[in-house]
Amino acid sequence: MPQQEPVDQWIKEIIKMSDEKMTEKQLKIVHAAVEVFAEKGYASSSTSEIAQKAGVAEGTIFRHYKTKKELLIAIVSPMMSKLLAPFVLNDFKEVLETDYPTLEDFLYAVAVNRMNFARKHLKIIKILLQEIPFQPMLQKEFKEHIGSRVFNRFTEILEHFKAKGEVVDLPTPALLRFSSTAMIGLFVTHFLVLRDSPWDEEQEIRHTIRLIMNGMAAK
Amino acid sequence: MPQQEPVDQWIKEIIKMSDEKMTEKQLKIVHAAVEVFAEKGYASSSTSEIAQKAGVAEGTIFRHYKTKKELLIAIVSPMMSKLLAPFVLNDFKEVLETDYPTLEDFLYAVAVNRMNFARKHLKIIKILLQEIPFQPMLQKEFKEHIGSRVFNRFTEILEHFKAKGEVVDLPTPALLRFSSTAMIGLFVTHFLVLRDSPWDEEQEIRHTIRLIMNGMAAK
Amino acid sequence: MPQQEPVDQWIKEIIKMSDEKMTEKQLKIVHAAVEVFAEKGYASSSTSEIAQKAGVAEGTIFRHYKTKKELLIAIVSPMMSKLLAPFVLNDFKEVLETDYPTLEDFLYAVAVNRMNFARKHLKIIKILLQEIPFQPMLQKEFKEHIGSRVFNRFTEILEHFKAKGEVVDLPTPALLRFSSTAMIGLFVTHFLVLRDSPWDEEQEIRHTIRLIMNGMAAK
Amino acid sequence: MPQQEPVDQWIKEIIKMSDEKMTEKQLKIVHAAVEVFAEKGYASSSTSEIAQKAGVAEGTIFRHYKTKKELLIAIVSPMMSKLLAPFVLNDFKEVLETDYPTLEDFLYAVAVNRMNFARKHLKIIKILLQEIPFQPMLQKEFKEHIGSRVFNRFTEILEHFKAKGEVVDLPTPALLRFSSTAMIGLFVTHFLVLRDSPWDEEQEIRHTIRLIMNGMAAK
DNA sequence: TATGAATGAGAGTTCATTCAT
DNA sequence: TATGAATGAACTCTCATTCAT
Numbered sequence: 031m032p033q034q035e036p037v038d039q040w041i042k043e044i045i046k047m048s049d050e051k052m053t054e055k056q057l058k059i060v061h062a063a064v065e066v067f068a069e070k071g072y073a074s075s076s077t078s079e080i081a082q083k084a085g086v087a088e089g090t091i092f093r094h095y096k097t098k099k100e101l102l103i104a105i106v107s108p109m110m111s112k113l114l115a116p117f118v119l120n121d122f123k124e125v126l127e128t129d130y131p132t133l134e135d136f137l138y139a140v141a142v143n144r145m146n147f148a149r150k151h152l153k154i155i156k157i158l159l160q161e162i163p164f165q166p167m168l169q170k171e172f173k174e175h176i177g178s179r180v181f182n183r184f185t186e187i188l189e190h191f192k193a194k195g196e197v198v199d200l201p202t203p204a205l206l207r208f209s210s211t212a213m214i215g216l217f218v219t220h221f222l223v224l225r226d227s228p229w230d231e232e233q234e235i236r237h238t239i240r241l242i243m244n245g246m247a248a249k
Numbered sequence: 250m251p252q253q254e255p256v257d258q259w260i261k262e263i264i265k266m267s268d269e270k271m272t273e274k275q276l277k278i279v280h281a282a283v284e285v286f287a288e289k290g291y292a293s294s295s296t297s298e299i300a301q302k303a304g305v306a307e308g309t310i311f312r313h314y315k316t317k318k319e320l321l322i323a324i325v326s327p328m329m330s331k332l333l334a335p336f337v338l339n340d341f342k343e344v345l346e347t348d349y350p351t352l353e354d355f356l357y358a359v360a361v362n363r364m365n366f367a368r369k370h371l372k373i374i375k376i377l378l379q380e381i382p383f384q385p386m387l388q389k390e391f392k393e394h395i396g397s398r399v400f401n402r403f404t405e406i407l408e409h410f411k412a413k414g415e416v417v418d419l420p421t422p423a424l425l426r427f428s429s430t431a432m433i434g435l436f437v438t439h440f441l442v443l444r445d446s447p448w449d450e451e452q453e454i455r456h457t458i459r460l461i462m463n464g465m466a467a468k
Numbered sequence: 469m470p471q472q473e474p475v476d477q478w479i480k481e482i483i484k485m486s487d488e489k490m491t492e493k494q495l496k497i498v499h500a501a502v503e504v505f506a507e508k509g510y511a512s513s514s515t516s517e518i519a520q521k522a523g524v525a526e527g528t529i530f531r532h533y534k535t536k537k538e539l540l541i542a543i544v545s546p547m548m549s550k551l552l553a554p555f556v557l558n559d560f561k562e563v564l565e566t567d568y569p570t571l572e573d574f575l576y577a578v579a580v581n582r583m584n585f586a587r588k589h590l591k592i593i594k595i596l597l598q599e600i601p602f603q604p605m606l607q608k609e610f611k612e613h614i615g616s617r618v619f620n621r622f623t624e625i626l627e628h629f630k631a632k633g634e635v636v637d638l639p640t641p642a643l644l645r646f647s648s649t650a651m652i653g654l655f656v657t658h659f660l661v662l663r664d665s666p667w668d669e670e671q672e673i674r675h676t677i678r679l680i681m682n683g684m685a686a687k
Numbered sequence: 688m689p690q691q692e693p694v695d696q697w698i699k700e701i702i703k704m705s706d707e708k709m710t711e712k713q714l715k716i717v718h719a720a721v722e723v724f725a726e727k728g729y730a731s732s733s734t735s736e737i738a739q740k741a742g743v744a745e746g747t748i749f750r751h752y753k754t755k756k757e758l759l760i761a762i763v764s765p766m767m768s769k770l771l772a773p774f775v776l777n778d779f780k781e782v783l784e785t786d787y788p789t790l791e792d793f794l795y796a797v798a799v800n801r802m803n804f805a806r807k808h809l810k811i812i813k814i815l816l817q818e819i820p821f822q823p824m825l826q827k828e829f830k831e832h833i834g835s836r837v838f839n840r841f842t843e844i845l846e847h848f849k850a851k852g853e854v855v856d857l858p859t860p861a862l863l864r865f866s867s868t869a870m871i872g873l874f875v876t877h878f879l880v881l882r883d884s885p886w887d888e889e890q891e892i893r894h895t896i897r898l899i900m901n902g903m904a905a906k
Numbered sequence: 907t908a909t910g911a912a913t914g915a916g917a918g919t920t921c922a923t924t925c926a927t
Numbered sequence: 928t929a930t931g932a933a934t935g936a937a938c939t940c941t942c943a944t945t946c947a948t
Contacts, residue, residue: 055929071383073292077922079302087930089924098922160379163441172314204456207438208431212464220380223439237423244417245431245464272911296939306913311940313911493908509821511730515943525909527945536943544757574887601817601879637899642894645876646869653868660820675861681901682855683869733910734918744934754936807947 041096055217056094058084062099065235070151072102072161103167108210109151111169115156116140117180123187133191134239141235152221184210198248251426275313277303282320287372291380322386325377328370329387329395332377335359336399342406352410353458360432360454373439403429416465428461476570482554495533496522501539506591508542541605544596547589548606550608551596554578559627571629572677579651579673590659622648647680666686713751715741718760725810729818731758761823763815766808767825769835770815775798780844790848791896798892799871804840809878841867855905868898 052060062084066075075172077098080178095101116122130136148155162168188205191197197205220229271279273360278350281303285294296317326414335341349355367374381387409422410416414426435457490498493498500522503514519526549654554560568574586593599608626643629635635643654676658667709717719741725734734755738745752758773779787793804813819825845862849856854862873895877886 043443053928071290071292073290074383076920080919081931082270087920089930090928091921091933093929094925104348156382162378162381163375198460200456200460204453204460206456207434208252208460211434211438212427212431215426215434219426237419241417241423241427241464242420243464244466244468245460245462247463249463274912295937297937307939308914308941309912312913315940316938509728509730512729512821514941517943519910526943527911529911530944531907531909534944544775556905583748596818598817601730605836632911638894638898639890642891642898646895646898649872649876650869653864653872655763655921657864657868670863673856676865679855679857679861679865679902682904682906683898683900685773685901687901712933733916736914745918746920746935749931750934753919755918 055086056092059086059091061103064105064153067157094230105154107171108159109154110172114176114180117183134243138235148217148221195248197246197249212238212242252417274305274309278305278310279324280460283324283372286376324373326390328373328377329391333395335401336402353462356458357454367436367440417467431461493524493528497524497529498543502543502591505595543592545609546598547592548610550616552618554619572681575677576673586655586659635684635685643684650676650680699719716743716748716766717762721762721810724814762811764828766811767816767829771833771837774840794894794896796830805874806835852905860904869899
């Protein structure tokens with residue numbers, strides 16, 4: 031049985047939900063906006079529908095967010111860092127080495143943790159994915175703040191295992207893309223494509239990780 | 250050296266571009282619409298901008314397409330079948346067996362072929378991916394006409410190799426998802442995420458296929 | 469039994485249908501236009517719907533009628549004179565005196581004749597009534613060519629009977645309005661309001677005429 | 688001299704103008720719409736012209752009325768009930784018996800009252816008449832709510848007088864149509880056809896009522 | 907003569923945003 | 928702080944009319 035707790039722990043320490051300081055109305059606005067954005071897409075959502083769903087006057091939205099786009103960014107931008115936060119943590123590698131007997135166990139713990147996180151924030155993540163191509167601000171944020179750090183972190187780890195002779199000698203970027211897209215593919219197919227199909231989450235994660243590990247194993 | 254020709258052949262035989270019977274202006278409209286939809290997203294594109302870019306009166310758009318949505322569907326819906334057409338062909342398996350010495354060669358041929366296709370129709374595919382979540386008609390088309398047939402075809406093939414003992418004994422859906430998302434991940438990262446990075450396509454495809462094959466290989 | 473023939477006769481002599489010289493397509497256009505105008509009203513009808521219903525290209529309509537309004541006028545304007553033609557005839561009074569034993573018989577003959585005419589051209593008459601308030605050209609035509617002559621003719625007749633002591637001594641315009649609106653009211657209620665109710669036309673006309681005659685009878 | 692007051696009284700008690708709760712701009716919109724609809728007809732009126740005439744942004748119209756048609760209905764639908772309200776009142780017959788020495792006096796009082804009402808709301812009534820043929824909702828309202836009740840009320844009264852031997856023994860529907868169309872004819876010719884002619888209203892009403900009474904009198 | 911693709915002005919309607927209350 | 932009436936620019940779409948074929 032893999033130990034889930036350590037992973038959860040260091041994540042919770044870092045991620046502050048920052049939902050504090052919001053008035054009750056503001057919270058209602060954000061909730062309504064998430065609902066509507068996720069259903070219709072940002073561009074096809076109207077502030078009036080959001081206001082109505084939030085039980086708030088149209089003007090109230092603009093007291094809190096100068097523009098509709100600012101509302102979108104306020105919702106979606108924190109999600110990016112939260113989603114990738116654990117991979118950026120300084121003690122990521124340390125946790126890996128001290129708390130988990132095998133790499134597979136560690137990956138399983140991380141996967142379960144992120145899966146639960148994604149489940150909780152599914153709608154916001156969907157909005158995020160939808161809007162990244164059209165919101166330069168989000169792209170910039172990803173590139174500058176998060177993307178590269180995650181990339182570096184993973185590269186580091188992969189090279190560590192390559193050095194140890196546990197991972198096949200292919201170019202690290204190829205390995206990285208292979209492993210991450212196979213993992214992300216699992217998330218996407220489950221949460222976005224096959225939303226209603228029943229599944230045994232533990233099994234599916236295990237299988238995917240095994241296939242990835244197998245694929246990358248030094249022969 | 251893999252043989253590309255046979256794959257290309259049966260695809261071209263099947264896919265008819267059906268761009269016939271279009272007036273010159275209609276063609277301009279479609280081209281302009283693809284451009285604008287891809288850049289701004291369907292909902293944020295205005296018919297007036299499309300008309301302007303096409304060098305056509307706005308009314309002309311609506312002579313040919315009753316609504317803006319109909320224009321979208323007309324552009325995007327044929328792409329779905331064209332994109333997945335080869336996987337649906339009846340002689341898919343036959344080609345695999347007769348024309349390629351190894352499975353890897355076959356996969357490489359298919360991958361190159363689809364990659365070239367995707368490169369040519371990148372913008373439309375991007376629009377398609379963006380709009381599937383919001384266009385029930387596209388979802389229905391995918392589910393009813395194409396998705397399930399592709400799924401069955403792949404399942405068939407994977408089980409064939411499983412029976413031969415060449416593929417690890419994990420549940421077929423897991424294998425299917427793993428292999429296809431790893432492959433699609435290659436496409437997506439190259440075409441949509443890392444658009445401008447230089448790369449050695451042949452190499453990348455080879456690596457990805459090797460990692461997939463390795464992952465699924467019976468131990 | 470009232471004699472219908474003489475009334476019919478002098479009317480037919482006068483009214484020329486002028487549907488000659490129309491090409492087949494033109495006839496189809498007119499028929500379709502009548503249908504559409506009557507159903508949706510002139511302003512809400514589109515030339516494209518008319519063209520479609522007529523099985524004709526849109527441009528063809530404008531070969532025959534310079535504008536949509538010209539089409540309307542071409543349909544509706546002749547109807548006005550045809551509808552009121554008998555009352556304008558020079559030998560109207562003569563027919564009355566020579567061919568009918570009583571005034572009531574004469575009125576009955578005219579009423580039946582006009583009722584049959586109205587039944588045949590119901591839709592055009594409906595269009596005419598609808599458009600008179602908005603088409604100055606129709607108003608002008610009515611005032612200048614037809615209305616006043618009908619008015620004079622009826623005034624003449626009523627004063628003739630007043631002089632003979634058969635009609636009550638009230639102002640002729642009041643008598644005229646009373647008798648004509650009671651008669652027109654019969655038409656309108658039957659054809660426009662109670663379109664589908666069954667009725668005994670002969671009876672209804674007889675009753676109405678009796679009530680009018682009774683109302684105007686010298687005491 | 689006929690007593691006008693009682694008739695006026697029970698009507699005013701019933702009809703509530705319900706123009707309350709309207710913002711100043713909304714009132715301006717309604718006024719402008721009545722003006723434009725009456726002049727050009729509903730279908731030929733543009734919301735932009737209405738907005739301009741009302742001194743209001745075009746969008747403001749659609750804040751208050753979701754569609755142009757809703758604006759029409761809001762204007763025209765209450766008029767129908769108000770116009771026919773007195774004839775539907777429960778104490779209609781009572782007033783007739785207690786407050787007026789003769790039937791003629793009563794009819795005169797009602798006629799004057801409705802004439803004044805019509806004069807005040809002439810334009811709306813014109814719009815109502817124009818649009819009934821094209822607005823199923825108005826037709827339905829008329830049939831279900833008002834028309835049949837007025838019809839029954841009048842039938843009742845006419846049969847009452849027939850039983851008393853004061854009215855000729857013809858079918859009640861014929862009597863009803865005769866009397867009402869003669870009366871309505873007076874209104875229509877005065878207000879809609881001969882708009883600008885001078886007239887002695889009291890006289891004209893008296894004559895018309897006398898002719899109707901005369902026509903229906905038992906011999 | 908007949909066609910129908912093309913037009914462009916203008917239609918009804920939406921909507922993010924402002925502002926007096 | 929919260930409201931919601933008001934805005935006006937921009938939207939999708941319609942339509943009478945033109946004109947090359």
